[in-house]
Amino acid sequence: MIRTAHPARPSEAGLAEVIGEITAAADRRTHASMSPEWNFIAALLNLTHEEAAEVLTLVRADDFADYLCKAVFVMIRIIVEQRGEQPTPQAVVALARGLGDKLAPLLLSADRIMIWVSEVYSLGNPITTWSAPAKSSKTPTAATSL
Template sequence: MTRTARPIRRSEHPTGPTEAGLGDVLAEISADADRRTHAAMSPEWNFIAALLNLTREEAVEVLALVHADDLADHLSKSVFVMIRIIVEQRGEQPTPQAVAALARGLGDKLAPLMLSADRIALWVAGVYSLGNPITTWSSARQVVEDAYRRRFALIGTRMTQMADAYAPIPDLEELAGDARRDWYTVRSRLITLTTRARQ
């Protein structure tokens, strides 16, 4: 019995990359590059990068004028708190290695914050290697200025909601008074940081 050889056909399901697939990959690479560029210009990222390059004595001076709630980004704020622990409680220099070691020591305590030691270490390494000029006081000033502006937006929204809900006048006045005192303290820090940034 003679068998006829079957013609070789191209697979209907190619295993190699398709033109559409390559387009998706290139689009994601481009989007990732855009995200990295945006992050590299972030005042908060640059502020953390500056802190990671300071001595303990220099960091103490900066930490006296910047608070954790001045930072909006979750990772930036978390690492800032860790840097404060390293500098103020442990009396050490806030190096990337010190932050990574603290993160490893915290272990499972990071889970409620949706963080892990590995994620923090990778993020810190990325921030530390941004390659931007170290402008500690300018970056700190910008972080606090952004926080100051956010406070106006937050209180404005809250007052609008209360006014629309016909909240008692004394409650509105109390909110405005508390906000003004808060603005004053943040503004005082901002003035000091602006002076230092210009020196």
């Protein structure tokens, strides 16, 4: 067995820096998971073609402040309105890959979109689509909820 020396214990400043970076990453993740724009895109990625088409009539690309949300929203619009497909993460990534170098002027790449879409799609929030309550066969009433 080959023995290797353990690295020296990091300095207190080094530990504080690592802890600070971990805390900042957790804060960014929490902020992202609470972002209405990110959650809206996550919801769109969970809708059927018909549900997404209905929602898209109510929202414009200019409604987004986050440019990455705006770009993915435009891709979802193309997928739903022009291609007649369901707006899945796979469809968004396939479209981004098809656009290739056309994304460069937007400072985007297919890989960046793929990573972002996978993060948004897996925010850790249980997504309940807007149509889910309508699909329920049992609606609670005041008497049954007591």
